[in-house]
Amino acid sequence: MAIEDEVGGNAVKVYKAMKEMAMLSEEKMGTAERVTQSVRLPKTMVMNALQELQSKGWARRKVREKAAGYYLVK
Numbered sequence: 001m002a003i004e005d006e007v008g009g010n011a012v013k014v015y016k017a018m019k020e021m022a023m024l025s026e027e028k029m030g031t032a033e034r035v036t037q038s039v040r041l042p043k044t045m046v047m048n049a050l051q052e053l054q055s056k057g058w059a060r061r062k063v064r065e066k067a068a069g070y071y072l073v074k
Contacts, residue, residue, distance in 0.1 A: 003074075006056050011049040013039050015058060018072050029062060029069035 003015055017038045023030045036046045050070055053059035062069045 003058060007052050007058070008049070010041060010045050011052045011058075013041065014046055014049040015053060015072065018059070018070070023071045026060075026062060026069075026071055029071035031067045031069060033067065035070065 004012055007015070014035055017035055018030070021030060021034065021038060022028055023035075032043065032046055032050060035050070036043045039046060041049075050059060050061070053072075054061055058074050059070055059072050062071070
């Protein structure tokens with residue numbers, strides 16, 4: 001099943017941006033701020049898209065000291 005069938009438009013944009021930036025593993029995870037700069041959407045929309053990706057199992061969030069890190073699972 002394709003990601004377009006499971007999540008909304010903003011989540012697809014965020015997913016593709018994360019894939020381009022190679023946020024594909026825990027070692028290469030990035031912050032929501034980096035994703036926001038890349039996607040050029042407001043931060044609240046990016047945060048909502050990241051939550052949607054997490055709830056559907058496409059992305060993971062790892063809590064760190066300063067800022068949480070995000071990376072793709074599928």
